[in-house]
Amino acid sequence: MSKHERDASGRTGACCPGLLTAPLDEGQATELAKVFKALGDPVRLRLLSMIASRAGGGVCVCDLTPAFDLAQPTISHHLKLLRQAGLIDCERRGTWVYYWLLPEMTDRLAAILARPAGQPLPEPTGHAGAAS
Amino acid sequence: MSKHERDASGRTGACCPGLLTAPLDEGQATELAKVFKALGDPVRLRLLSMIASRAGGGVCVCDLTPAFDLAQPTISHHLKLLRQAGLIDCERRGTWVYYWLLPEMTDRLAAILARPAGQPLPEPTGHAGAAS
DNA sequence: CTTCTATGTTGACGAACGTCGATCCAGGAA
DNA sequence: TTCCTGGATCGACGTTCGTCAACATAGAAG
Numbered sequence: 001m002s003k004h005e006r007d008a009s010g011r012t013g014a015c016c017p018g019l020l021t022a023p024l025d026e027g028q029a030t031e032l033a034k035v036f037k038a039l040g041d042p043v044r045l046r047l048l049s050m051i052a053s054r055a056g057g058g059v060c061v062c063d064l065t066p067a068f069d070l071a072q073p074t075i076s077h078h079l080k081l082l083r084q085a086g087l088i089d090c091e092r093r094g095t096w097v098y099y100w101l102l103p104e105m106t107d108r109l110a111a112i113l114a115r116p117a118g119q120p121l122p123e124p125t126g127h128a129g130a131a132s
Numbered sequence: 133m134s135k136h137e138r139d140a141s142g143r144t145g146a147c148c149p150g151l152l153t154a155p156l157d158e159g160q161a162t163e164l165a166k167v168f169k170a171l172g173d174p175v176r177l178r179l180l181s182m183i184a185s186r187a188g189g190g191v192c193v194c195d196l197t198p199a200f201d202l203a204q205p206t207i208s209h210h211l212k213l214l215r216q217a218g219l220i221d222c223e224r225r226g227t228w229v230y231y232w233l234l235p236e237m238t239d240r241l242a243a244i245l246a247r248p249a250g251q252p253l254p255e256p257t258g259h260a261g262a263a264s
Numbered sequence: 265c266t267t268c269t270a271t272g273t274t275g276a277c278g279a280a281c282g283t284c285g286a287t288c289c290a291g292g293a294a
Numbered sequence: 295t296t297c298c299t300g301g302a303t304c305g306a307c308g309t310t311c312g313t314c315a316a317c318a319t320a321g322a323a324g
Binding site for chain 1: 151152153154155158161162164165166168169170171172174177178180181182184185233235238239241242243245246247
């Protein structure tokens, strides 16, 4: 089921030291954008969090669907996108299909968004007083 | 310039301990999805990385535009989306407009995507041998 | 075999998105 | 003032996305 259809999963070419330290090239940006785009939908975010927070063995689709006011094919479609983004994987066990998180991808995103240590935070020029 | 038009910047209601530990509710998901959607475009990712990697004082739009094969209004539009997502802010200095990163937002995203410590990684039930 | 249930797939529709040309606004220079 | 330049806004176009109903598929149970 998780055969050859991952688009932006494993290899990025490098370890991606973060997009906050050096401008990333077009290829990296395109690949990363696919994953972020997969996260750019409330339904998929909730699906991912429901799957990720169930730490054991995987979550059955039949547990996910009733949490939404959406038709079953819609849920299936969102799960497919999350899978193609390399964020989750799935397996059929008898009648049901179970999904689980691929923490490598979320780890990678977290590392990319985190700044090295305590980046200088370039001397507030008078602005930067935005978020609470 | 950075007045009242941020949509998903500051307050989330809580500190958001991460979407990997507990299923997030509809409101949190909707708000988070706006930010991830802003990151879900290669051009915006490159813009953000170019802005973020210039640690001092901000980047002029005139330094950003020539890096893309896009018309100037398109770049302006992408910058606006990044600003509405609370990821960057800008200021006019004379003739030019300078953009800079709002690290609070990227910090928040990184924290949300990171798992608490070394999450159990739920005893591979036979699957989980997917990636690489 | 047939039947039932749980999911994935297909095709279509409206809405949102990315892009552009044209235009407008803000500042600096003459 | 009038010009010019950097950047934002507007309106429109084609593409992509989210959603659904209909259908297809995979196992389990008769």
